[in-house]
Amino acid sequence: MKQGENRLSVSYDGEWIYDIVLESSYGQLLDALAPVLKGRNEKNVKICIVTDSNVAKIHKNEVEEILKSGYSTVKTFVFESGEANKNLNTIEKLYEYLIINHFERNDLLIALGGGVVGDMTGFVAATYLRGIDFVQIPTTLLAQVDSSIGGKTGVDFAQYKNMVGAFNQPKLVYMNLDVLKTLPKEQFASGMAEALKSGLIRDQEYFIYLCDEIKAIQSLEQEAILRTVSGSCKIKREVVQNDPKEKGERALLNFGHTIGHAIEKLSDFTLYHGECVALGMVAAAYISFKSGNISKEDLEKIEHIISAYNLPIRLKTAKMSADDVLAATKSDKKMEDGRVKFVLLHAIGDAYISREVSDEMLSDGIRYVLQ
Numbered sequence: 001m002k003q004g005e006n007r008l009s010v011s012y013d014g015e016w017i018y019d020i021v022l023e024s025s026y027g028q029l030l031d032a033l034a035p036v037l038k039g040r041n042e043k044n045v046k047i048c049i050v051t052d053s054n055v056a057k058i059h060k061n062e063v064e065e066i067l068k069s070g071y072s073t074v075k076t077f078v079f080e081s082g083e084a085n086k087n088l089n090t091i092e093k094l095y096e097y098l099i100i101n102h103f104e105r106n107d108l109l110i111a112l113g114g115g116v117v118g119d120m121t122g123f124v125a126a127t128y129l130r131g132i133d134f135v136q137i138p139t140t141l142l143a144q145v146d147s148s149i150g151g152k153t154g155v156d157f158a159q160y161k162n163m164v165g166a167f168n169q170p171k172l173v174y175m176n177l178d179v180l181k182t183l184p185k186e187q188f189a190s191g192m193a194e195a196l197k198s199g200l201i202r203d204q205e206y207f208i209y210l211c212d213e214i215k216a217i218q219s220l221e222q223e224a225i226l227r228t229v230s231g232s233c234k235i236k237r238e239v240v241q242n243d244p245k246e247k248g249e250r251a252l253l254n255f256g257h258t259i260g261h262a263i264e265k266l267s268d269f270t271l272y273h274g275e276c277v278a279l280g281m282v283a284a285a286y287i288s289f290k291s292g293n294i295s296k297e298d299l300e301k302i303e304h305i306i307s308a309y310n311l312p313i314r315l316k317t318a319k320m321s322a323d324d325v326l327a328a329t330k331s332d333k334k335m336e337d338g339r340v341k342f343v344l345l346h347a348i349g350d351a352y353i354s355r356e357v358s359d360e361m362l363s364d365g366i367r368y369v370l371q
């Protein structure tokens, strides 16, 4: 891995908060953790790995063994994988596990898994004993390019996406890019939706790279994956550094999510997050085209690349109507005075937040993808 490419630091108001480390193994994990746990006694400090049932089968043992070689108490909490378990029931079980195992404020949680694991671990870290440190070890492409960075944590509530949560920054994000080799193809595609989103909102050059290197990226060529993950991490870092609590520009990261989250909810979470974001991005690109911003060619280019990464650009379903989807967008967290803050494109690589998108325009976009 090239020098400098594999460590990015995240700062707020000029103050360093944490590092994002990109590696191709877990070999450097103890070294990366050492500064996080500096001053704590390795014989006393307790570490709780939080992971899901799939990751537990494939990657838990290796990480557990490495941690046990450096720290005397390493426990692991495993929950059933899937978005359907990203809820307060799982959170409650994790609180109970931590209490029974006498976890204290000075101890550490480690999220080993995808966005579901990371979002929930971060939320428990924000609230257990009013705050305990946590580290992200993202194992899906989606978590590596997006969810492990920026400190949005939380759960779905009564089927509403991410309705309960907290901003809570990790102490470290450690990525082993090699674990992407075990990721199912459709989960890889789901992660590519967020990578494409990063390019579409902020960085035309990165977007073009993703368009030019489809084969190398999909076949997990080392250089291509490093560039894909680090490219997205840099874009996300820049946005969250400028606006950690989403007072303004961070809402750009929600490109494709207003309609995407509505579809995700109405699918009862049977569609993956990235698949829904892909559909939401096509709808938002269509609205951008209809509003006179992007050209027909750009809209087609966006649809073509989304499709090339094995993501849906249209949804045939009897389960939801355009009216249902429109109604579901009304519970979006980005509502202001009853109007949605909607992310549109001026151009590929240049997004903006609009408060002028009417229900009629939203319906047009939704109908474009629901066929």
Ligand SMILES: NC(=O)c1ccc[n+]([C@@H]2O[C@H](COP(=O)([O-])OP(=O)(O)OC[C@H]3O[C@@H](n4cnc5c(N)ncnc54)[C@H](O)[C@@H]3O)[C@@H](O)[C@H]2O)c1
Pocket: 052, 053, 054, 055, 058, 081, 082, 083, 086, 113, 114, 115, 116, 117, 119, 139, 140, 141, 142, 143, 146, 147, 148, 149, 150, 151, 152, 153, 162, 179, 180, 182, 183, 184, 187, 190, 191, 194, 273, 274
């Ligand atoms: N906090 C944020 O900023 C943010 C950003 C984007 C998405 N999200 C949230 O992230 C979630 C989606 O994350 P996700 O796509 O990672 O889903 P996920 O965590 O459910 O992981 C997807 C699937 O991949 C499996 N898996 C994970 N790593 C694996 C590996 N290396 N090999 C084999 N299987 C593996 C998991 O067990 C799961 O079945 C959603 O809840 C979404 O709302 C949060």
Ligand SMILES: O=C(O)C(=O)C[C@@H](O)[C@H](O)[C@H](O)COP(=O)(O)O
Pocket: 146, 150, 152, 161, 162, 194, 246, 250, 251, 253, 254, 257, 333
């Ligand atoms: O980090 C952010 O900010 C994002 O919006 C990233 C999104 O990809 C992610 O899905 C996020 O969880 C959505 O946030 P929400 O506030 O709309 O739930």
Ligand SMILES: [Zn+2]
Pocket: 146, 194, 257, 273, 277
């Ligand atoms: Zn997302």
